Amino acid sequence: MEFKHIPIMLNEVIENLNIKPDGTYVDGTLGGAGHSSEIVKKLSKDGLLIGIDRDQDALNASHERLKEYDNVRYIWGKHEDIKSILQGLGIKSVDGILLDLGVSSYQLDEESRGFSYMKDSMLDMRMDKTQSITAETIINEYSQKQLEDIFFKYGEENNSKKIASKIVKERQDNRIETTKQLRELIKQVDSKNEIDSCKRIFQALRIEVNGELKDLEKAINDCIELLNDKGRLCIITFHSLEDRIVKTAFNNAQGKCTCPKDFPVCVCGAKSFGKVITRKPIVPSDEEMKTNSRSKSSKLRVFERRF
Ligand SMILES: C[S@@+](CC[C@H](N)C(=O)[O-])C[C@H]1O[C@@H](n2cnc3c(N)ncnc32)[C@H](O)[C@@H]1O
Structure with a gap:
């Protein structure tokens, strides 16, 4: 690309x-x-x-x-x-x-980099592709409290608690691997503000993945x-x-x-x-x-x- x-x-x-x-x-x-x-x-x-x-x-x-x-x-x-x-x-x-x-527009737009809720790709978000921690690791392995904290601190998201709880419930049955899966869970918490919530949650994740x-x-x-x-x-x-x-x-x-x-x-x-x-x-x-x-x-x- x-x-x-x-x-x-x-x-x-x-x-x-x-x-x-x-x-x-x-x-x-x-x-x-x-x-x-x-x-x-x-x-x-x-x-x-x-x-x-x-x-x-x-x-x-x-x-x-x-x-x-x-x-x-x-x-x-x-x-x-x-x-x-x-x-x-x-x-x-x-x-x-x-x-x-x-991030650059290239990183956001390139599907394989997994930064965007507008595309369906693997949850990645690493600026440095050699780094081991990805957004997928965080979504599936952080505790509910850790997720809630990063969504609130780095995304200033008011529904942090509900979204973190939704993620933890879902991952008991299925690993959450894609941006589409995550977007769907965010939508289930507040369908009216889906896009704004996605913006905040994806920003929070990106900041955490890259230690920005x-x-x-x-x-x-x-x-x-x-x-x-x-x-x-x-x-x-x-x-x-x-x-x-x-x-x-x-x-x-x-x-x-x-x-x-x-x-x-x-x-x-x-x-x-x-x-x-x-x-x-x-x-x-x-x-x-x-x-x-x-x-x-x-x-x-x-x-x-x-x-
Ligand atoms: C907004 S873009 C810069 C765009 C650039 N000024 C241009 O006009 O083309 C930010 C870039 O900084 C890199 N970056 C972000 N954090 C960094 C860091 N801590 N150290 C080095 N590079 C970093 C990203 O990988 C990305 O390519």
């Missing part, structure tokens, strides 16, 4: 990365190189782009798309490991980093530490759980004091690594939201390192 993905807020990202032709940049969520193909155009021969993705399909597609450029390194890995990845390349610091979080929020704060802090003076970190999020983590991490990195207001001096040890550029997140234009519905929930936040 062709790798189709429209980059979100492309101009806004490029503008905010403040690209220097000879600089070193990291795309920590390379995907189909939608953003990276513009980043690399702005680099001279002495500039360098490092593209990281945990999905080998994405790396293959990007490699093909960017084959005319010699100054791109492709790394199969997680951006949570950015420190060791850069160390392995002998790079101490960089001029800009992009994290465009979540687990190390996000650490990844952000590591990215900020690796930036050169005036280097920028741009992060695009797609739901409130991610956005909250980014907003808090950026505020903390700015050195926002967390002491109670009545303390005469700061004792929390807040330290500033730079400045939040986007006091309010940047959102897509009306035009972009109209032409790319996937962009609707996206938010871009930008942090600038200052020494």
